[in-house]
Structure formats: structure tokens, C-alpha cells
Amino acid sequence: MLASQLPAGAAAVAGVTVLTLPTLTSDQMREVKRLMVEQYGIQPLQMMEIAGLNLALLARQLLSAEEEEDALLDRPVVVLAGRGGCGGSGLAAARHLLNWGAWVQIVLTHPPGELPPGAMRDQFFLLQRMDAPLAWAEEGWELPPADMVIDALIGYGLEGNPHGRTADLIQLANSSVAPILSLDAPSGLDAASGRLYLPHVSATATMTLALPKRGLLQPEALAACGQLFLADTGAPPGLYESLDLEVPPLFAKATVLPLHVRNGAVFLEE
Numbered sequence: 001m002l003a004s005q006l007p008a009g010a011a012a013v014a015g016v017t018v019l020t021l022p023t024l025t026s027d028q029m030r031e032v033k034r035l036m037v038e039q040y041g042i043q044p045l046q047m048m049e050i051a052g053l054n055l056a057l058l059a060r061q062l063l064s065a066e067e068e069e070d071a072l073l074d075r076p077v078v079v080l081a082g083r084g085g086c087g088g089s090g091l092a093a094a095r096h097l098l099n100w101g102a103w104v105q106i107v108l109t110h111p112p113g114e115l116p117p118g119a120m121r122d123q124f125f126l127l128q129r130m131d132a133p134l135a136w137a138e139e140g141w142e143l144p145p146a147d148m149v150i151d152a153l154i155g156y157g158l159e160g161n162p163h164g165r166t167a168d169l170i171q172l173a174n175s176s177v178a179p180i181l182s183l184d185a186p187s188g189l190d191a192a193s194g195r196l197y198l199p200h201v202s203a204t205a206t207m208t209l210a211l212p213k214r215g216l217l218q219p220e221a222l223a224a225c226g227q228l229f230l231a232d233t234g235a236p237p238g239l240y241e242s243l244d245l246e247v248p249p250l251f252a253k254a255t256v257l258p259l260h261v262r263n264g265a266v267f268l269e270e
Contacts, residue, residue: 017269017270018267018268018269018270019248019250019267019269020265020266021211021212021230021247021259021267021268022247023212023213024210024211024213025214026191026192026193029156029191029192029213031243032210032235032239033047035239035242036235039239040236040239042234043119044085044119046234047085048085048089048091048092048119048120050232051089051092051093051184051209051231052088052089052090052091052093052094052096052123054231054256055092055093055150055152055183055231056094056096056100057255057256058181058207058231058256059077059148059150060100062148062181063075063077063147070101072100072101072102073101073102074102075102075148076102076105076144076146077094077097077103077104077105077148077149077150078104078106078107078144078146078148078149078176078178079097079104079106079107079149079150079152080107080150080151080153080169081094081106081108081152082109082152082187083108083109083114083116083120084116084157085119085155086152086153086154086155086183086184087108087153088119089183090150090151091124092123093150094106094132094150095126095130095132098127098132104132104133105133105144106134107137107169108134108135108136108137109136109164109165109166109169110165111136112124112136137165137169141172142172143175143176146176146178147178148178148180148181149173149176149178149179149180150181150183151170151173151182151183151186151201151203152182153166153169154187154188155184155185155191156213158185158187158189158190158191158197161188161197161199162188162197162199166187167199170188170200171199174199174201174202179204179205180203180226181203181204181205181207182205182225182226183206183209184206184207184209185206185216186203186206186224186225187200187201189215189224189225190215191208191215192214192215193214193215193218194214194216194217194220194221196221200224201224202226203226204226205225205226205228205229206226207229207231208228208230210235211230211245216266217261217264217265227258228258229256229257229259230250230256230258231255232250232251253270
């Protein structure tokens with residue numbers, strides 16, 4: 001690619017195209033979700049499906065050896081799901097992993113009767129019809145052995161210290177020897193400010209959605225995130241223009257991309 005052909009925010013360094021990404025504030029995160037639904041008609045169930053599929057793809061990538069075939073078959077994975085949008089995406093990921101042959105145990109923070117109506121409950125019913133192994137957090141419960149724990153408990157919508165069954169599952173996740181893959185942000189981390197609440201997940205990898213959240217780049221937050229990835233959510237380019245953000249097409253090669261952070265900036269290498 002010639003220098004004159006580079007998109008805005010991109011630079012050529014030692015023959016590698018480096019694309020610096022904008023980050024989202026808490027207000028912008030809420031506005032992205034609002035515009036997806038109200039302006040473009042992209043419903044929560046659709047967003048959960050896209051996020052869940054990409055989360056499952058990344059889990060498979062991280063679990064699979066480079067040249068090993070069928071590396072996902074019968075691999076034990078534990079999915080921890082809250083009852084919000086993040087939890088619904090985690091349930092979608094669990095369904096894909098089950099379909100691909102993994103042995104998946106799903107643990108929810110709340111029993112079925114306490115799940116809110118809407119897309120998240122729809123995801124639960126899909127798994128129930130598949131006879132998926134579903135459980136919910138109870139006193140004295142322990143995580144089964146796993147090759148990976150997927151954290152879909154809270155995501156970016158955190159307000160204060162996690163408590164109750166959510167806090168219990170965060171502590172159980174951290175006590176596991178398995179690597180933890182968090183969705184959007186490690187549970188217990190305020191993705192807008194970077195503040196770490198107690199308890200919080202110490203993730204091996206984090207797959208954030210749409211664009212990086214500003215708080216994830218803070219040093220302590222970044223350490224809690226582990227390796228950062230960015231996943232497509234299906235947001236149309238015009239959505240970012242309405243937020244005065246210049247975002248070129250990011251996912252032409254893949255729908256999940258590794259992120260790099262240096263000196264407080266986040267970028268992709270092409």
C-alpha cells in the first residue's frame with residue numbers, strides 16, 4: 001500500500017501499516033447501542049448473535065494448536081453468564097461451541113425465573129431446547145475443571161463493586177487454573193474509566209466490541225485484560241460518522257483482530 005493510499009489514522013512503520021483507532025467513552029458506548037437499534041433497526045438478539053459467534057471463534061482460535069485438527073472436540077469450556085446483554089452474547093458463544101463439539105458447562109448468575117424478558121432469555125431458551133448443560137450459581141458451588149473459562153458476566157455496564165452471585169463467580173473464575181477469556185471487558189473493570197473494582201476478573205485475553213473502550217488502555221486495566229482483541233458487531237460505517245469518529249472498514253480480513261497498545265494509544269497492524 002502506498003503512503004498516499006493509507007486511510008486516515010494509518011501510518012507505514014518498517015513496512016507495516018499501523019492503524020490508530022479511536023476509543024469510546026461511556027456516553028459513546030451507550031450511543032452506539034442506541035443508534036444500532038433506533039436508527040438502523042439492528043436488534044439486541046442480532047447483536048448478541050454477532051458478538052457470540054466472534055467470541056466462540058476467538059475461543060476456538062486460542063484453544064487450538066496451530067496445526068492440530070479437531071482441537072476443539074471434547075475440550076471442556078466453562079461459560080459464566082450474567083443476565084444482561086453480555087451474558088446473552090456469552091450464551092450465544094456457548095451454543096456455537098457446543099455445535100462445534102466442545103464440552104461446555106454454562107453457569108448463570110441467576111436461575112431461569114429471574115432472567116429478564118427479551119433477547120437474553122431467548123438465548124437461554126435456545127440452549128434449553130438443545131439440552132445444554134445449564135446451571136446457576138449457588139452457595140458452595142465450584143467450577144468444574146476446564147481448558148478455558150469464558151467471562152460474560154458484566155461487560156462494560158458496570159456500576160460499583162460486583163456483589164452477590166456475580167462476585168462469587170468472579171472469584172471462582174480467578175481461582176481456576178484455566179485461562180480466562182473476557183467479553184468486552186473483564187468483569188469488575190469499569191471500561192469507561194479503567195477503575196478496577198473488587199472483585200474483578202484477571203483475564204488472559206479480552207475481546208472488546210465495535211471499538212476499544214477508553215478505560216481499557218489504563219495500565220492497571222490493561223494488565224487485567226491480558227491480550228486485547230477487537231471484534232465486529234455489524235455497526236454500519238455511518239454510525240461512527242454521526243459520532244464524529246473516522247473509522248475505516250476494519251474487518252475486511254477477519255472479524256476478530258488482535259489489538260496493540262503503546263504509549264496510551266491502541267492500534268491495528270495490517
